[in-house]
Amino acid sequence: MTQSPLVPRLADPYQPARYPGGAPLDAAGLHVVRRWSYGYTRALAREVVSAGGAGAWFEAQLRPSRITDTAADRTYAWWPSLARRPADLWQRQVSETEFGWRVMADYARWVMMRRMISRRQVLEVMTEFWETLLHVPVNGDHWFTHRVSYGTTVRTHALGTYANLLKACILHPAMGMFLDNAVSTKAKPNENLGRELLELHTVGRGNHTEDDVKDSARILTGYRVDLWRTWAATYTPADHSTGTVRVLGFTHPNTNPDGRAVAEAYLDYLARHPATAQRVCQRLAAKFVSDDPPARLVTRMVRTWQSSGTSIVAVLRTLVASPEFQAARDSKLRDPVEDVLASYRALGVGVAQPRVDDDAALQMLWQSNAIGTMPFSWPRPDGPPIDNRSWGSSSRALASFSMHWSLAGTWWPRSGATYRTPAQWLPRTSLTFAQLVDHLSIQVLGRVSTATLLKACCEVTNYAPSTVINANHPLVKWEFHRLLSTLLDSPAHLSR
Known part of the structure; x- marks a missing residue:
């Protein structure tokens, strides 16, 4: 309805104030950072500005070996069993010294820590993407022995070529055990890996036949793991199925009992297939x-x-x-793991090496689980979903709000975490509530505040935009978590 020109227009009571300095990144730059990292931080914004802008930062990220990442690298030692050999891991399980599921929980925690603090953000984002596409879950009773090595393999090839990545992952013992190729022989070829290679990892369903699957499985025979004993990964020519193979235009006489060259040529062909x-x-x-x-x-x-x-x-x-x-800004919803990591990053929570079970480095895994999932927990070979609908339920929203509330209030996890105090969030001795909201929006979300955000903050705290805030104000003394959690609950934080 158009307002009559004779009726004076009322001023918007929630007109945002602007704190001096403004957002360090423009909308386009912030979009790049939010899609290709695990969440905005003030330090990341400084990196982008120092690099000469988001485009230059992204280009530098594509060469991760040139980026020092000491803090992230050190976290590997926080969980010593990640470095144990497969046979040692298995012996510790059967002796009930340390169960495999505990090692895998620690692997997920280490990956979450890397994602949260690594300066090689694009590498970590792409490692997750490929570990989702070429999925090997951690919740298995025997492939956990090689699962850490599998993750390292993915990270090594995450910014290389898909042909090399595919060969390294499909022929890895963890993938072989998960999809039964480790027990596939010429006498009893198992089709699981040969089928999923076609359906999930390369051409997709509807683009191959059952005969293709059979020959795909035959090509991959010979890659074995000494299950339940040494756990050594070997190639056994006596188990390789020889004879001509034909898959989607790939043809090979396959006469040599050592079929590794055939397998690599086949995988290279599939990687390049239209x-x-x-x-x-x-x-x-x-x-x-x-x-x-x-x-x-x-x-x-x-x-x-x-x-x-x-x-x-x-x-x-x-x-x-x-x-x-x-043009696709704010169009992707963060999944539960991304939400946890982005929230820690936005609040500047420091996480220390774990000493006791209540420490943040351990509890962040259960925080993501409470919202809906943990890294690598998806049981099927198709990997966890990457669409908004799968993570956009009301129950997920409520779980996220609960996690935001606990973090903003510094209540859980309390041990092994360092939080900024409310007074430390104040940029100066005294300012209006609207200025404070704008400052916090820039600090937490990377963007200036909006009327909608200001209104939400006013309603949740019951303070007016013009209210003067200082270190002795009740908001700072007792209610600051209400303000921070409102920022984390906003669409600007929940989206990527």
């Missing part, structure tokens, strides 16, 4: 652009995939430079 390029690029765009990404963007990414020899970096450059990426 259907693989289409499927993986579609998933990349769904993760980093929108649930239903524009077909024209995916087409350009596929072109880059094919012309670059499956270069992951080249495809990411095409994606980030696209207008479709820039």
Whole structure:
């Protein structure tokens, strides 16, 4: 309804104030940071500015070996069993010294710590993406013996070529045990890995036949693990199924009992297959652009995939430079793990090496579980979902709000965590409530406040925008968690 020109327009009571300095990143730069990191931080914003902008920062991130990451690297020693050999891990399980599920819980915690504090944020984001696509869960009764090594393999190839990544992952003993290739022989070929390789890791369902699956399984025979004894991964030519194989246009006489060269040629062929390029690029765009990404963007990414020899970096450059990426701000919902990590980062919570069970480095895993999932806990080989709908339920929202409330109030986890005090959040001795909201919005969300955010903060605290806030104000003494949790509950924080 149009207001009559004879009726004076009332001033918006929630007109945001602007704290001096403003947001360090523009909207486009903030969008890059939020999609390609585990959450905005003031330190990250300084890195981006120092690099010369978000584009230069992203480009530098594509060369992770040039970025020192000492703090993240040190966390590996926090959980000593991550470095144990497979046979040692198994012996500790059977002797009930340390069960495999505990080691895997610690692996998930270590990965969460890396994601939270690593300066190689794009590497960590892409490692998660590939560990989701080439999924090996941690909740298994025997492949846990090789699961840490599998994660390291993914991280090593996460910004290389998909051809090399696929070969390294499919032929890894953890994948072989999870999908039964470790017991597949020419006498009794097991089709699990051969099928999932086609359906999930490369060309996708509907693009192959049952005969393709059978020959896919035959090609992969010979890769064995000495289960229940030494846990050594070996190649056994006597178990390899020889004879001509044909899969989706790939043909090989396959006469040599040592079929490793055939397997690698086959996997290289699948990585370069047009259907693989289409499927993986579609998933990349769904993760980093929108649930239903524009077909024209995916087409350009596929072109880059094919012309670059499956270069992951080249495809990411095409994606980030696209207008479709820039137009997709705030369109992706954070999953539970991302929410936990982004909340710790936004509040600047310091996490120490764990000493007791209540410490934050251990409890953050249960925080993500309370919201809906933990890293690598998805039991099926298709990996956890990456769409908004799967994580957009009301129960998930309530669980996130509860986690935000506990963190904002510094109540849980309390041990092994360092929080900023309410007084430390104040930028100066005295300012209005509206100025404080703007300052906190910049600090926590990376953007200036809006009328909607200011109104929400006013309603939850029952203070007016003009209220003067200082260190002795009741808001700072007893109620600051209400303000911080409102920022974390906002769509600006819950979205990527």
